[in-house]
Amino acid sequence: MKGGSYSGAFYCASIIISNTGFGSIGPGSTFEIILICIVWIVSRLLLVLLIGRIMQVIKASSSANHKYIEMVRQLREYMRHRQLPEYMQRRLLTYYEFRFQKSYFRESEILATISGQLRQEIVMHSCRKLVENVAFFKNLPLTLLVRIVSCLRSEVFLVNDVIVRANTPGNSMFFIASGTVAVFTASGREICHLEDGAHFGEIALVMRDELRVASVIAVEVCELYRLDRKEFVRAIHPYPDLLDNIQRIAADRMERTTMIDEHNRREMASRRLY
Template identity: 25%
Template sequence: MTLAAHWLACGWILLEPPRRDIDGATLYIEALYWTIQTLTTVGFGDYTAETRGQMIYSMVVMMFGVGIYGWLIGNVASILSKRDSVEQFYHDNMERLKTIVSNRGLPPELQKRIRDYYDYIYSRSYSGSDEQALLATLPASLKHDVQVSLKQEVIRMIPALTESPENLIKDIATELETEIFIPNDTIFEEGEEGDKMYFLLSGELEVIRQKDGKIATLKPGDFFGEMALFEQTQRNATIRSLTYSETYSLDKYAFNSVLLKYPGVAAIIEQKAKERKSSTNQ
């Protein structure tokens, strides 16, 4: 902007009628003063166009100034509108929470957990899940390709699925769901029936056994609960969120519905899962 003002001031000097009562520095300062007040649409009127050339030049500079301001205002408005949409999402849900509390009542601790969840969403500057919001706007073909691109690598982390066909991996990828947990949320408890497995994307989880207490900490890139996909089994530990944590979850029934399309592969996968379980228990 400063460079543009400099060159526009130089242009004005070239159109200035000859003057012997003024030095070059003063002439440049006056021209720069005229340029800035014209670009900023202030226009005090103390420096005016005297020739037709200056009049035409003034109109060009005015149009340039309007364009620059339009561009700046448009960018600022774009930034504010994005922030406003996230803020509006936050406040709308806080109002809904207040309405439910006043009409139906909720325990204070549950209210706090809901507020904590939306505080986290707000701090991340998105109105809901970024991924889900993007997918909701895409046609079916693009939605499928995006899901596969984002999720197939985490699926191949499961040893039993490492060498599975590409089509099977793609079908499973479309079944993954995003789940967010706040601190102290229990993902599942030891002894309950397993019906999902999870891939940890962000945050930290602790693994707890009744006999041994805390036995491990899970970090991004870890997965857990996979045996629930292959057999009817109870959870052998409790998983609790230490921080705000984001995961992909894969439902057992969705997984089995995909395997029905690949009966030959399903038997191989189940055998690999049993072998891994056997080696882990030894």
């Protein structure tokens, strides 16, 4: 019986050895045979683990894409049920494609599962440079900068969306993460285009009850970060001197913008006379 067991084991070992590439010259001792068997088994296990890992990555990727496709399918069903006009359907599909980049995820749930410190680091990585581009935000204490950045809220605007309208109350400013917007005076004259990294509407943060002096319209699909006055004032409350300085800068900017608009109005009026 023992002899049969040994012969079976050696038969299996010989198969393994032949598969490892020894050819006609085999190992010379039992120890070498055992070592070769162990190496062969470990190599096969590593191969199985590698294949399993690759399959997990493929599955995760296809799962995110599948969820996005399913979400778009539900969106189309919703639009059909509501009998939305074609132009509105196109805008909705454009929004979803830009928002999710054809791969479904729930950012709010992801951020909710990580620590406050890590969540803060992610937000700072995404938005710190945007905030530091604002003249009166430069050289702020790091603790205050963190408080301001944590107040930002992401928003997506489609082509021709009116982001802010002149002569309406303002209570927030915007930072452009991506995209291009056009700025118009209250009289309707285009002033300029603003692109990635720019900002607008900062006067509304510190000048309560002031009307917007310009309109801003999305030229392409834009991702903006909104900072509301209420949250900004709460964040900067421990720094009253800094708030006074920001208010002075904002008042100067508003005065210059108003002067430009008045000049444009007079120029347009004189053209009509002639």
